[in-house]
Amino acid sequence: MALKRVTMQEIADACGLSRNTVSKVFNGRGVVQEATRNLVINTAKELGYYQFATEGTADDKSGGNIALLTQHKVLSHNFGSVFLTSFTDQISRLGYTMQMYEVSPEELMHKRLPSLLNLDQTVGFLGIELFDRDYIDMVCSLGIPTVFVDGFPHAGETLIQCDFVSMENVTSETAIVRHAIDCGAKRLGFVGDINHCNSFYERWLGFCAALAEAGMKPDRNLCVLEKDSDLYGDTNWLLERLDELTALPDTFVCANDFLAIRLMTALKAKKLSIPNDVMVVGFGGSTEASVVEPPLTTARIPSTEMGRLAGTIFSKRIQEPELPFCWTYVKTTPIWGGSTRPLPR
Numbered sequence: 001m002a003l004k005r006v007t008m009q010e011i012a013d014a015c016g017l018s019r020n021t022v023s024k025v026f027n028g029r030g031v032v033q034e035a036t037r038n039l040v041i042n043t044a045k046e047l048g049y050y051q052f053a054t055e056g057t058a059d060d061k062s063g064g065n066i067a068l069l070t071q072h073k074v075l076s077h078n079f080g081s082v083f084l085t086s087f088t089d090q091i092s093r094l095g096y097t098m099q100m101y102e103v104s105p106e107e108l109m110h111k112r113l114p115s116l117l118n119l120d121q122t123v124g125f126l127g128i129e130l131f132d133r134d135y136i137d138m139v140c141s142l143g144i145p146t147v148f149v150d151g152f153p154h155a156g157e158t159l160i161q162c163d164f165v166s167m168e169n170v171t172s173e174t175a176i177v178r179h180a181i182d183c184g185a186k187r188l189g190f191v192g193d194i195n196h197c198n199s200f201y202e203r204w205l206g207f208c209a210a211l212a213e214a215g216m217k218p219d220r221n222l223c224v225l226e227k228d229s230d231l232y233g234d235t236n237w238l239l240e241r242l243d244e245l246t247a248l249p250d251t252f253v254c255a256n257d258f259l260a261i262r263l264m265t266a267l268k269a270k271k272l273s274i275p276n277d278v279m280v281v282g283f284g285g286s287t288e289a290s291v292v293e294p295p296l297t298t299a300r301i302p303s304t305e306m307g308r309l310a311g312t313i314f315s316k317r318i319q320e321p322e323l324p325f326c327w328t329y330v331k332t333t334p335i336w337g338g339s340t341r342p343l344p345r
Helices: 008-015 019-027 034-047 078-093 105-110 133-140 170-182 198-213 235-244 257-269 287-291 303-319
Strands: 065-070 097-102 122-128 146-149 163-167 188-191 251-254 279-281 298-300 327-330 333-335
Touching: 008 019, 008 034, 019 034, 078 097, 078 122, 078 303, 122 133, 122 303, 133 146, 146 303, 163 198, 163 303, 170 188, 170 198, 170 251, 170 279, 170 298, 170 333, 188 198, 188 257, 235 257, 251 257, 257 279, 257 287, 303 327
Parallel strands: 065 097, 065 122, 122 146, 146 163, 163 327, 188 251, 251 279
Antiparallel strands: 298 333
């Protein structure tokens, strides 16, 4: 059944109410009299509002199914699990369900949707840990409401045809690297594949911006920039990369907390003291970052808030598909840990 593009304003006009009152009914926020609530719901059903468009069918008694597309197991890392818990809670309040689909390498190569996905029962797509530009363009071309979280490198500089939500990367990374320089860093190296995803690329931009402020230039001979793979979690592989560097940096700036903590393990294996011999910073604000020894200097990503925001953007897009696409960056917050030295007095 094709969903009608009925907006909350149309429902409000039909009921003789304000849009704010109608919004309270569907968002479950604020106090609305029962008679008013029933009027809004019955009018929405008559108009074919999306939340009730499939009501009464055997397969779907909700507002519709949102398909989560991913290349990786997003629940296996801190950001993905927290984000999705919050996002799922938000969309369920709005009458949607969500189903996860892991895009296979073959489907990615041939730009095909997962074989089990029923497009007729899908009212929207959420893309997370999906960094192939051509595949993203294919999904956007379907004309179905779509929100991508993060994206391919340079996504923030590209006219992608969908809504885009990301953590803010450049400003916090610049602040963290500036802090390390103020703590005495002279030779800084970056760790991570800067072409893995847009957030890694933007953190590299923040790294370079802080160096430029201090009259320094990035030296790739001090960096570990190999293509993203499971090897970054292998201590022996990291030790080999460290031995290949022309000189040991006094500070490593890592693309995320996972990389930073694995690098710290390798540095400790070389009998190096953190932060006295080498300072290390990450990005993400993961739970692991706060319990590692020493605690990691990082940037906290507000994963819960991003999940709620993405759910709200999704609802708005489905209700008002003619709105301009929204690119939203959510503020991150530097956290100073013991992996960097104190500022000199």
